[in-house]
Amino acid sequence: MRRDIVSGELPAGSRLKTQELAQRYGVSINPVREALHQLSGEGFVLLSRNRGARVRPLDEHFVRNIFDIRVLIESYLVRFAIEHATEADLRQMREIQRRIDDLVGDQVELDRLDEEFHGVTYGRHFNGEALAIRQRHGQVVHALAMRYPASPARRVTQNAEHWAIVEALEKHDEAAAVRVVEQHARGAERHLLERLRQGSTTPKSF
Incomplete structure (x- = not known):
């Protein structure tokens, strides 16, 4: 997921839905949630209670x-x-x-x-x-x-x-x-x- 964010495969500002990501990467929901929290800590993902997860613009x-x-x-x-x-x-x-x-x-x-x-x-x-x-x-x-x-x-x-x-x-x-x-x-x-x-x-x- 980190690779896809940096490469632009997951565009800046796009919503990151756990179900879609689980299908994309062939994993269950829990690893996706863990990855989103990790990437949020690293600065790649923005987490919001109201808007969910989004790709941070690397601008x-x-x-x-x-x-x-x-x-x-x-x-x-x-x-x-x-x-x-x-x-x-x-x-x-x-x-x-x-x-x-x-x-x-x-x-x-x-x-x-x-x-x-x-x-x-x-x-x-x-x-x-x-x-x-x-x-x-x-x-x-x-x-x-x-x-x-x-x-x-x-x-x-x-x-x-x-x-x-x-x-x-x-x-x-x-x-x-x-x-x-x-x-x-x-x-x-x-x-x-x-x-x-x-x-x-x-x-x-x-």
């Missing part, structure tokens, strides 16, 4: 809102990482990033490694709610990235920003860390908005 307004929150949360999380990231964490981040540097063309693996990199960066933080919000929004961003994959130039920039995050953590440079995570998020936002406007889609299974 520019929605993307901007997500990245505004992402900038605030990641700036907050990285300040904690400056003081609490261990040498083992930094070694793991370097190893993950080397694998990202060597990766060619596999968007699914790229997204998995990207999330692993940031998971190590922020994983020691005590605020589970902030981490949960970041993860939930990250699922939306990664899903959109499947439809609007990063250009080669953007990937080069992303890689450089990841290395800059590692360097800032190594130096315990809070100002640099905050600056680069903000730059990282805003760069991803600009690129995704540009792709949305261009409509250059490359749907893939995930």
Whole structure:
């Protein structure tokens, strides 16, 4: 269902009726209801007592809102990482990033490694709610990235920003860390908005 929402098979604003979805996916009603609640939590579905479930429009307004929150949360999380990231964490981040540097063309693996990199960066933080919000929004961003994959130039920039995050953590440079995570998020936002406007889609299974 997530795939069909992102690809446009289930259009923005369309009603999501449990009986029809159960027939579409060949399952019973209960798994459909569970999926709708999960997708609501991830931001793909709007649930209303009066109007039922609808596909959320994945438009520019929605993307901007997500990245505004992402900038605030990641700036907050990285300040904690400056003081609490261990040498083992930094070694793991370097190893993950080397694998990202060597990766060619596999968007699914790229997204998995990207999330692993940031998971190590922020994983020691005590605020589970902030981490949960970041993860939930990250699922939306990664899903959109499947439809609007990063250009080669953007990937080069992303890689450089990841290395800059590692360097800032190594130096315990809070100002640099905050600056680069903000730059990282805003760069991803600009690129995704540009792709949305261009409509250059490359749907893939995930």
